[in-house]
Amino acid sequence: MSSITLHGAVEEIGGNKILIEDGATKLFFDFGLSFGKYGNYFSPYLQPRRYSIISDYMNLGLLPNLTGLYRQDYEKRFRETSPEPKYDGVILSHPHLDHAGFLSYVRPDIPAYCSPGCKAILQVFEESSYGFHQYTGIKESFKIRESKRDATKKVKDRTSFIPREINLFKPSFKIDDITIHPFPVDHSVPGANSFVIETSGGTIVYTGDIRFHGRRATFSQTFVDKAASFDPDVLISEGTNIHEPKTYGEMDLQQDLFSIVENIRGLIIVNFPVRDTDRMQSFIEAAKHTDRSLVINMRQAYTLKTLEENNVSYVPRLDEVKIFVPRKGWGVLNDMNYPIEIQMQDYQSWENQFIEHENSVTADDINANPDDYIFRCDFAELKHLFDIKPPKESIYIRSVTEPIDEEMELDQKKVDNWLKNFGLYPYTQLHCSGHASGYDLQEMSKQINPKKIMPIHTERPTEFSSFHADVILKALGEKYPLG
Ligand SMILES: [Zn+2]
Numbered sequence: 001m002s003s004i005t006l007h008g009a010v011e012e013i014g015g016n017k018i019l020i021e022d023g024a025t026k027l028f029f030d031f032g033l034s035f036g037k038y039g040n041y042f043s044p045y046l047q048p049r050r051y052s053i054i055s056d057y058m059n060l061g062l063l064p065n066l067t068g069l070y071r072q073d074y075e076k077r078f079r080e081t082s083p084e085p086k087y088d089g090v091i092l093s094h095p096h097l098d099h100a101g102f103l104s105y106v107r108p109d110i111p112a113y114c115s116p117g118c119k120a121i122l123q124v125f126e127e128s129s130y131g132f133h134q135y136t137g138i139k140e141s142f143k144i145r146e147s148k149r150d151a152t153k154k155v156k157d158r159t160s161f162i163p164r165e166i167n168l169f170k171p172s173f174k175i176d177d178i179t180i181h182p183f184p185v186d187h188s189v190p191g192a193n194s195f196v197i198e199t200s201g202g203t204i205v206y207t208g209d210i211r212f213h214g215r216r217a218t219f220s221q222t223f224v225d226k227a228a229s230f231d232p233d234v235l236i237s238e239g240t241n242i243h244e245p246k247t248y249g250e251m252d253l254q255q256d257l258f259s260i261v262e263n264i265r266g267l268i269i270v271n272f273p274v275r276d277t278d279r280m281q282s283f284i285e286a287a288k289h290t291d292r293s294l295v296i297n298m299r300q301a302y303t304l305k306t307l308e309e310n311n312v313s314y315v316p317r318l319d320e321v322k323i324f325v326p327r328k329g330w331g332v333l334n335d336m337n338y339p340i341e342i343q344m345q346d347y348q349s350w351e352n353q354f355i356e357h358e359n360s361v362t363a364d365d366i367n368a369n370p371d372d373y374i375f376r377c378d379f380a381e382l383k384h385l386f387d388i389k390p391p392k393e394s395i396y397i398r399s400v401t402e403p404i405d406e407e408m409e410l411d412q413k414k415v416d417n418w419l420k421n422f423g424l425y426p427y428t429q430l431h432c433s434g435h436a437s438g439y440d441l442q443e444m445s446k447q448i449n450p451k452k453i454m455p456i457h458t459e460r461p462t463e464f465s466s467f468h469a470d471v472i473l474k475a476l477g478e479k480y481p482l483g
């Protein structure tokens with residue numbers, strides 16, 4: 001007998017954790033962080049307690065209370081741990097944290113499966129981001145040095161790394177009794193996949209996050225055609241935008257962008273999501289169209305480099321963009337009073353490779369020739385406008401989602417104040433979603449034609465009944481038996 005249990009993303013967007021069981025085989029599809037639930041309890045000033053994070057998250061409903069799943073260094077702080085893992089793998093649809101973020105808490109002896117693009121992005125998180133990112137392995141916590149002579153020191157977590165087996169997707173692969181067919185799909189991050197999952201109790205299709213209006217819409221359509229050929233029993237479908245009619249697409253956006261940037265004389269400043277390489281491509285095209293260069297930040301440059309090293313071919317190349325190297329720390333970049341070694345110490349080790357990169361530019365370069373550039377500038381980078389000094393004719397394009405909660409609204413007010421300060425207000429809003437519209441979800445369901453549909457990653461699960469007669473609505477953690 002097989003079953004499906006949703007341990008997250010029930011009546012909310014994100015935090016997907018789908019347990020699929022077939023006899024003794026137990027697999028999780030995604031193991032994500034629910035930003036909604038997290039935001040209900042935590043803020044920058046009220047952070048989780050690291051030493052009891054798993055039990056605290058369980059008590060708040062952010063993690064399911066299951067044994068044989070979590071890393072033992074944390075679990076043994078509050079209960080007995082099982083010597084062997086009780087789960088056979090975590091299969092990741094894509095590297096957004098609401099799908100992959102909580103892999104950091106999963107035992108390293110449970111292997112993960114993902115696409116090369118997904119692996120590359122998770123690697124970048126681990127190497128260059130603040131926060132708790134331990135996907136390719138864990139840094140064992142709460143250890144004291146074993147040496148008898150010096151048992152008074154805590155072990156630094158970087159010296160006690162336990163690697164995790166990360167298996168890259170094959171066109172189809174088996175984990176014990178379950179056969180998995182991954183299909184690359186269109187979404188707002190590289191490496192996104194949907195799945196056909198064959199179990200002894202029936203065939204399940206899981207969309208992950210998907211859209212049909214981006215640069216890789218044909219990927220999504222190919223997945224739909226293939227999924228339909230399996231005559232599936234259950235379609236686990238995301239429904240983020242089920243209430244939205246047809247959506248404005250990435251190519252519409254690029255077209256509108258061209259006409260906005262065409263006649264601008266000063267600097268064009270833009271904010272778009274840091275890992276959305278398709279949006280980056282739209283701005284690269286706009287830059288080419290106006291004889292400018294797109295300037296991205298070092299983290300984005302590092303992302304492109306890592307994607308390239310992982311052979312992901314459908315993303316921009318590093319030689320198509322300029323890399324912004326801001327002054328940091330002491331602010332002594334290019335100050336000849338300080339030796340280069342001192343200048344370098346203002347940067348993290350992964351950033352050093354970009355400081356003297358042939359494509360790097362500084363605030364002075366942009367200031368000298370503002371109409372040569374489109375400068376990507378996110379919230380944290382607004383302060384560099386003091387050095388860049390955008391001239392009067394400059395504009396700001398906001399290419400991220402509209403604020404959806406109070407916190408985002410407060411942040412946007414701050415952005416507005418910065419923009420007013422630099423004469424960049426009002427701004428132009430230009431964005432399209434990473435998620436399929438209601439129309440496209442309905443069309444997908446019609447074409448895949450599953451016997452039942454199970455909504456996930458949506459605040460409006462009941463709306464699926466407007467186009468499917470058999471909608472499975474289960475509570476968080478409630479098992480749905482299959483065959
Ligand atoms: Zn998501």
Ligand SMILES: [Zn+2]
Pocket residue numbers: 094096187209434
């Ligand atoms: Zn996503």
